[in-house]
Amino acid sequence: MPPFCFSSDVSLRSLLREATFPAEKKVKRHRGQKLHDGTRTDHGIKAELLLSRRRGNAPSLRAQGLSELSSEPNNEVQEPQRHEEKPILRVAVSGAAGQIAQHLLFMLASGGCFGMDQPLAFQLLDSKEESLDSLEGIAMELEDSLYPLLREIKIGNNPQKVFQDADWALLLGAVPRKKGTHRAELLDINGRIYQEQGKALNEVASEDCKVLVVGNPCNTNALICMENAPRLQRKNFHALMRLDENRAKCQLALKAQRPYTCVTNLCVWGNHSTTQVPDFLNACIAGEPATDVVKDEHWFQHDFTPTVAGRGGEIARRMERSPAASTAVAIADAVKSLVDPTHEQDCFSSAVCTDGNPYGIHEGLICSMPCWSEGDGVYHICEDFAIDDWLRERILESEDELIRERECVSHLLPNAGPAACRITQETSLPGES
């Protein structure tokens, strides 16, 4: 039996398969007790010791009566220095067998997102029975990568089980947009998924669970999820706009011939669709207004937005697949924006609930606005962004689209009337499945 095999519990396998990493607590629990298969094998015990050493805190062999398994002199081994470890953070990821997750999970497990001192448990959801094999393969790859912070992996296709106690829910799961599928249809198809997942989070996730919706149409999916999870705070829901922000920053940096890091205070307002509004008015390059550095009004007004919104399509055309790696980076950036403090004079873009927003945007939507955070997982909306007529007109257009999307999915919102869909334009971003 391999040291970190999946549970052999058959009933567990059919719905919820568990793989447990060498969590310190589990290792201790196993000492002197039975392993999974009921036999205490040398193989299992050696594996425990090996892993404990790799993590720099070998247990006292003498105390455990296992000295015969080690060549180290047992009376020399010291009790390890104990330091307080953070409690395990439970990160649920839906659509975990999809393209974006293939990149994202490894970035998260490396510690570059939640912190190098933050132990993690992954709770991976995908939809179909067939996907369980893929999930199991991903879990095995994660195991083979020996990430010391990754302590536990749970996989399954039942959100009620997989979201149990989740502290974060990164929701990528969605049915891909097929050729000819209209946005209105996609809103209904994927909206149903987010209705179900919102209900599941409401029932079983941790009370302060933060939810980031990526699956498209992500703003309205996030709205459906939030409205179906009334136990969770509305301020805990986000839809991903960070990819749009990163693309906009990239275009400004390329245009100005300056490093990407010079570009700050850049918000992409509105919906994650072609109506999105990359804001060049408030953006800065090396602390100067971007419009003073790039003195090209025509480029800003006519080229900048379509280039940013069309970037995914350009990449997909060249690679013949959607740009999954940069999306995974954007998801990690979006999480980091909430767990790290925002620099002064900077912001991050996130589609959040518009209730009480300072810009007069219609309430009860999930719309991207400039945000900042103290790094405690909570965001605040920046209140000092200048809005000129050009910007206002475009934000209103994107806001109007969000209102129409909400009408279109009202059958999926509790206490709302029947759907009345007035969506006629196709505004889905090219290059996204």
Ligand SMILES: NC(=O)c1ccc[n+]([C@@H]2O[C@H](COP(=O)([O-])OP(=O)(O)OC[C@H]3O[C@@H](n4cnc5c(N)ncnc54)[C@H](O)[C@@H]3O)[C@@H](O)[C@H]2O)c1
């Ligand atoms: N917001 C953004 O910036 C942004 C950017 C890129 C992609 N996206 C969207 O992210 C989503 C995922 O993209 P991808 O490239 O990984 O797609 P993908 O098709 O490779 O993966 C989607 C996964 O979701 C799974 N799934 C389907 N229904 C599910 C359900 N009910 N529960 C759980 N899982 C389910 C599928 O089986 C699949 O494994 C898509 O909707 C895409 O349009 C958003």
